Amino acid sequence: MLVVGASVGGLTTAESLRRRGFTGRLTLLDAEPRQPYDRPPLSKQVLAGVWPPERVPLRQPETLSALDAEFLLGDPAAGLDVAERTVHTVGGRVLTADVVVVATGLRPRTLPGQAGLAGVHVLRTLDDAMALRADLLRCARLVVVGDGVLGAEIAASARGMGVEVTMVGPQPAPLTSRFGPLVAGVLAELHTERGVDLRPGAAVTGLTERHGRVTGVCLEGGEVLPADVVVVALGGEPVTDWLAHSGLDVDDGLICDSRCRAAEGIYAVGDVARWHHEALGVAVRWENRTNAVEQAVAVAGDILGDDQPYTPVSYFWTDQFDARIHVHGETSPTAEVSIVEGDVAERRFVAAHRRDGGVIGVVGWNMPKQARLRRRELVGASVLVGGKS
């Protein structure tokens, strides 16, 4: 078995194969030279300096050696021959396997003119996090371009370091597309109280620079927001360029069936996978830590013959300032939203998102247990993975 991408999705696939009794040869290939590490702390504890970088590896070295797998690190896959299930690498390796698992994740989107400009960052890797932290320690003014989960977490961590922060994005409030207007409004209030200057509904047109270092962010209408450091958090693109000549169907992710299978003997896991979710009746691609793990467990089972559709309930969490926010199911900006537990004024509540009367998603704000218990109210929850609630 060959796993391409040895981060949380790829590593969990390998571990699940072993746990399920697979004893054959197992190889994990990754573009990065590091041992597998975790990403969620990068925008939180690592950026804030609460955790040293030594705390982010996904496993202890002895756990990795017990896996009895070969790790080929620092050598990106460059191409895939589907019929032969052979992967060619940039370093000239030729790896053939019975099954190839694609777990190459995402690459952050950038702004035109960003390349090579000092002071402009993205955040996906540990090196990105260390470089951003080093720059924030010497800077006064940060502009975060992007008002999604990652942008909002970076804004919160940077405020905690005493940096002046402006966050710009197209939405009326950060995360409106995930939380709906009511909860996103509470999030905007929280950021404003803590000193983040929010610029909602703003379109970024470019960057200004002086001697190769960024000096500002240009908005439509002509305003320039001054900045010593800029983080571009505009989401990411699935890493599928290495599959371009494989003949596999790629369209904002590697297209898979309900078993997360792209072709005979080729599977996809994690942020890169777009699979047919039978319970929701649509093709989806999810970018979160829990999906990467659950999908890895499911794919390992399917490789070993389970033949089960993968039909999870979506879940992710985000920590910003003192808010621990947990999101279950398919929340939507156009859903009817009501508070079903707790109190918004106390910043402890559960909001239910409904469509046609049925609950499609739940957002918990500092009420994680209560939010989780409402998973069983989600429409179709009984058909989802093992009827778990």
Added chain:
Amino acid sequence: MKVTVDQDRCVASGQCVTAAMAVFDQRDEDGVVVLLDPNPSAELAEDVRNAAALCPVMAIMVEE
């Protein structure tokens, strides 16, 4: 089997409770994991291993 949990790492996802309700719970006030049974019986072993694998912050340690 011996189970330990790291409450400082826990992000209150509740994945462990879903996987093994007899062994894990969450505190009402902040959702942090509570270990109900540090020495689960053999019938629960596979669910507990699953819980440890699903935990998104590796806060559950299992010694066989």
